[in-house]
Amino acid sequence: MPELSYREAVRDGIAEEMERDASVILLGEDVEPGGVFNATPGLVERFGRDRVIDMPISELAFTSAAFGAAVKGLRPVVEIMFGDFLGLVVDTLVNQASKYWYLSNEQASVPLVVRSAVGAGARFGACHSQTPTGWLLGEPGLKLLAPATPADAKGLLKAAIRDENPVVVFEHKMLYGRKGEVPEGGEPTPIGRAAVRRRGGDVTIAAALAAVETALAAADRLADDGIEGEVIDLRTLSPLDVDTILESVTRTGRLVVVEEGPPTGGYAAEVVATAVEGGGTVAARRVTMPGLPVPFSGPLEDAAVPAAEAVAGAARSLL
Numbered sequence: 001m002p003e004l005s006y007r008e009a010v011r012d013g014i015a016e017e018m019e020r021d022a023s024v025i026l027l028g029e030d031v032e033p034g035g036v037f038n039a040t041p042g043l044v045e046r047f048g049r050d051r052v053i054d055m056p057i058s059e060l061a062f063t064s065a066a067f068g069a070a071v072k073g074l075r076p077v078v079e080i081m082f083g084d085f086l087g088l089v090v091d092t093l094v095n096q097a098s099k100y101w102y103l104s105n106e107q108a109s110v111p112l113v114v115r116s117a118v119g120a121g122a123r124f125g126a127c128h129s130q131t132p133t134g135w136l137l138g139e140p141g142l143k144l145l146a147p148a149t150p151a152d153a154k155g156l157l158k159a160a161i162r163d164e165n166p167v168v169v170f171e172h173k174m175l176y177g178r179k180g181e182v183p184e185g186g187e188p189t190p191i192g193r194a195a196v197r198r199r200g201g202d203v204t205i206a207a208a209l210a211a212v213e214t215a216l217a218a219a220d221r222l223a224d225d226g227i228e229g230e231v232i233d234l235r236t237l238s239p240l241d242v243d244t245i246l247e248s249v250t251r252t253g254r255l256v257v258v259e260e261g262p263p264t265g266g267y268a269a270e271v272v273a274t275a276v277e278g279g280g281t282v283a284a285r286r287v288t289m290p291g292l293p294v295p296f297s298g299p300l301e302d303a304a305v306p307a308a309e310a311v312a313g314a315a316r317s318l319l
Contacts, residue, residue, distance in 0.1 A: 002182060024161060025053065115168075122174065126293035133170060152189050167191075175210055198216060207231070255284040262291045
């Protein structure tokens with residue numbers, strides 16, 4: 001099985017779907033030379049400018065054009081350079097794409113994918129470092145994917161492109177260089193299914209995107225103290241894999257959710273609510289960023305992002 005970086009896995013996922021289906025097209029700012037995070041190099045040479053289309057700096061305009069293309073039978077993959085700019089396309093996603101299948105009485109679908117780089121750690125400042133999953137989390141009709149590994153970056157993207165309705169794929173910018181084994185020509189990763197990355201019976205630790213690495217590091221620290229943490233990589237934020245969460249929490253009775261985002265309105269709150277409503281007696285903690293903009297200062301940014309020791313400390317407090 002070849003070892004690829006996360007960005008190479010994204011590229012291969014798009015390329016394989018464009019090879020498989022001539023209706024798949026790619027749109028975005030600077031996607032032709034490879035994108036600001038170098039996730040789409042070589043695609044224009046392979047598929048031509050009719051299918052790999054550089055767009056002007058008007059996210060709402062080209063996402064709206066992609067929505068129209070999806071309604072008429074194409075399968076557009078749109079790159080929004082930074083997740084912070086997803087606010088510019090909310091009208092298309094929330095007022096149009098997510099509701100089209102419902103309003104058409106299930107007669108018309110919108111096979112639209114929106115990819116976007118999110119996350120802190122790169123010293124990009126408050127307006128280019130957010131992880132705005134909570135902005136879209138409550139919107140019916142939108143699927144939200146959050147791959148944490150190169151294999152899932154490819155597999156979940158392939159599943160998103162084949163889905164008949166709109167999907168937003170969050171790609172953490174600090175993961176693009178991570179390497180891992182990726183199946184060659186692999187099948188799509190099922191949407192709505194979490195992955196248990198580490199087994200344990202004392203406390204459940206759930207996370208997504210780069211926070212999965214933090215959760216695993218915290219589990220290592222806990223193991224030094226004889227505490228076995230079970231780490232769940234959520235992978236899909238909407239729909240959540242409720243069964244996997246509840247099965248784990250029912251065994252451990254304790255839950256820590258790690259989220260690189262503010263405490264209000266994010267997936268951490270949703271996972272805790274899911275566990276409390278369906279998992280019987282459970283003690284829970286959230287470890288999130290503070291309710292503040294992401295600092296530009298390096299030391300302050302590092303202090304704001306959830307750290308492994310903070311996660312381990314939250315788990316210890318439940319014991």
